[in-house]
Amino acid sequence: MGSLLRETDYFNLYAIGDGIYAAMAKPGQGAWSNAGIVNLGDSVLVFDSFGTPTAGKELRRQAEDITGKNVQYLVNSHYHGDHVFGNQAFKDAAIIATSETLRLCAEKHKMDDFNSEVKEMRQYLSDIKGKIASAKDDIIKQSLMNQYEEMAKVLDDLPELEIVLPSLIFEEKLIIRGSQRQVELLCFGGGHTPSDTFMYIPDEKIAFMGDLLTEKLHLPIVDPEQFQVILQRVNQMMIETFVPGHGRVSDLSLVKTLQGYLVFLTEKAKEAHEREEEAEDFFVRLENPKDYADWKGVNGIRANLIKAYQFYGK
Numbered sequence: 468m469g470s471l472l473r474e475t476d477y478f479n480l481y482a483i484g485d486g487i488y489a490a491m492a493k494p495g496q497g498a499w500s501n502a503g504i505v506n507l508g509d510s511v512l513v514f515d516s517f518g519t520p521t522a523g524k525e526l527r528r529q530a531e532d533i534t535g536k537n538v539q540y541l542v543n544s545h546y547h548g549d550h551v552f553g554n555q556a557f558k559d560a561a562i563i564a565t566s567e568t569l570r571l572c573a574e575k576h577k578m579d580d581f582n583s584e585v586k587e588m589r590q591y592l593s594d595i596k597g598k599i600a601s602a603k604d605d606i607i608k609q610s611l612m613n614q615y616e617e618m619a620k621v622l623d624d625l626p627e628l629e630i631v632l633p634s635l636i637f638e639e640k641l642i643i644r645g646s647q648r649q650v651e652l653l654c655f656g657g658g659h660t661p662s663d664t665f666m667y668i669p670d671e672k673i674a675f676m677g678d679l680l681t682e683k684l685h686l687p688i689v690d691p692e693q694f695q696v697i698l699q700r701v702n703q704m705m706i707e708t709f710v711p712g713h714g715r716v717s718d719l720s721l722v723k724t725l726q727g728y729l730v731f732l733t734e735k736a737k738e739a740h741e742r743e744e745e746a747e748d749f750f751v752r753l754e755n756p757k758d759y760a761d762w763k764g765v766n767g768i769r770a771n772l773i774k775a776y777q778f779y780g781k
């Protein structure tokens with residue numbers, strides 16, 4: 468994982484290379500996902516901004532304190548709130564994303580009416596509470612409790628949340644050259660969302676993956692086919708250190724595990740269609756495969772089995 472440098476209320480900061488830091492979220496504190504800090508020499512780049520303005524502010528403070536330089540770039544790996552709701556702490560930086568991620572941020576995070584947003588979020592939290600009470604599976608119960616804690620932090624911050632959209636737009640590849648190193652922002656398409664960007668640092672063979680990589684998590688999947696193509700390409704890049712969007716810093720084995728998971732979902736869904744099996748029979752029979760029994764997620768593996776079944780039934 469690298470060496471622990473600093474501990475904050477929201478995240479722990481690890482050095483994983485010379486001037487490269489992984490900001491690993493503490494559960495339930497509103498950071499909600501992992502972020503990264505890269506000293507480019509003459510400036511600093513931050514990868515993802517966490518799930519709340521408060522955590523985002525602390526990320527910026529730490530980035531500038533530990534490097535002694537100003538943050539010039541913020542990358543948004545994808546549109547999900549747990550990676551972009553800290554954007555307002557980086558308003559004066561160039562906020563980089565693909566055009567599709569910009570479009571989704573603008574569409575999904577529209578805050579038309581503050582009061583109805585608060586109402587909706589309270590309703591969502593009370594729904595989760597109900598699900599926690601009735602959850603029979605311990606891991607799903609824990610996942611729901613964590614979701615509740617993180618969402619409660621977002622609700623706390625909502626009065627000051629400002630939606631700040633990406634301002635520097637690229638499509639497939641953007642190289643940022645600092646005085647001491649360069650980083651590559653790469654988008655091979657979308658698997659977790661319609662557009663997923665990751666950051667590759669060639670000299671150090673390090674990648675910050677956003678949610679293209681997570682540890683023991685039934686992460687949302689929009690396109691299982693494209694997700695596999697993306698990970699195959701990542702697999703060939705000789706990257707040694709991976710910072711996932713959720714979970715611990717790892718090596719290529721984490722990519723292979725997620726590839727195996729996607730292959731599992733795909734194969735089972737295709738087999739079910741070949742047998743002309745109805746959705747419900749398929750889900751019941753595959754409810755809890757043991758390889759993934761300890762993976763977290765508020766809907767367990769079921770949501771992804773449904774997704775794959777629907778995807779290959781088209």
Ligand SMILES: [Zn+2]
Pocket residue numbers: 545547659678
């Ligand atoms: Zn995500």
